[in-house]
Amino acid sequence: MGEPMARNLVSAGYSVTVHNRSRQAVDRLVDAGATPASSPAAAATDADVVIVMLPDAPDVRTVVLGENGVASALREGGMLIDMSTISAGVTRELSATLAERGVRMLDAPVSGGQKGAVDAALTIMVGGDEADFTRARPILSALGSTITLIGQSGAGQVAKAANQVVVSGTIQAVAEALTLAERSGVDPARVREALLGGLAGSRILEVHGQRMLDANYEPGFKARLHHKDLGIALEAGSEAGVALSTTALVRQFLGTLIASGEGDADHSALARVVERLSGQDGGRHS
Known part of the structure; x- marks a missing residue:
């Protein structure tokens, strides 16, 4: 950058x-x-x-x-x-x-x-x-x-840690939602279109949801860097006595992505982990 x-x-x-x-x-x-x-x-x-x-x-x-x-x-x-x-x-x-x-x-x-x-x-x-x-x-x-x-x-870094918590959790949620749609026999592209008009609408659903539909994981922000950032967030949470349970789980999923050799993929490739756990072997949405 x-x-x-x-x-x-x-x-x-x-x-x-x-x-x-x-x-x-x-x-x-x-x-x-x-x-x-x-x-x-x-x-x-x-x-x-x-x-x-x-x-x-x-x-x-x-x-x-x-x-x-x-x-x-x-x-x-x-x-x-x-x-x-x-x-x-x-x-x-x-x-x-x-x-x-x-x-x-x-x-x-x-x-x-x-x-x-x-x-x-x-x-x-x-x-x-x-x-x-x-x-x-x-x-x-x-x-x-x-x-x-x-x-x-240091306040800027605390804000960035908070940002990465929100971004990673939302990417994970979008990945799960689109995988749920596809595994239920429903067109995930139409589900995304509908959700964009409601309370679930977000920039992440718009941009990273489309990446997931296209299975396009060329890096805008690499998964391994987000994994590092969530480590910083969890350290900050430990120091402040804040429970960051969802963040800890998403970091594990990012770690799984890295262990599979995909640490340089975009962080939206979290969808691949969800797909594999759901028996899709990382297949693309359609």
């Missing part, structure tokens, strides 16, 4: 320096007008704001605090915006470490998947000080359409 987000910043007129482990993405962004950097530190040198978009907390720690990391080069008064999805606890630790160096930090995880990143239509959930949020808002506006300051450091 980082590549289209960086492209949107270039299109918005920002001077963008990019670094990525995959050189192909960097080359494409250079063709779009960005400047390449050889390391995170090189990307952060002379930057006012650094944005990181990475898969998990260890990646963020390495890129920010590791050798040739962002923190070694970002000057006092600079800002780090972490748009990765990681735990609120790690976010607060990083924020405190950077504050000791005079660097501001916002956690700003996103929802909207690959399409939202391409269309600059992401939902961005922000944690941090209001003054820092005000400073960063024009940048975030080039990336998303719904931008909300949730609270202090």
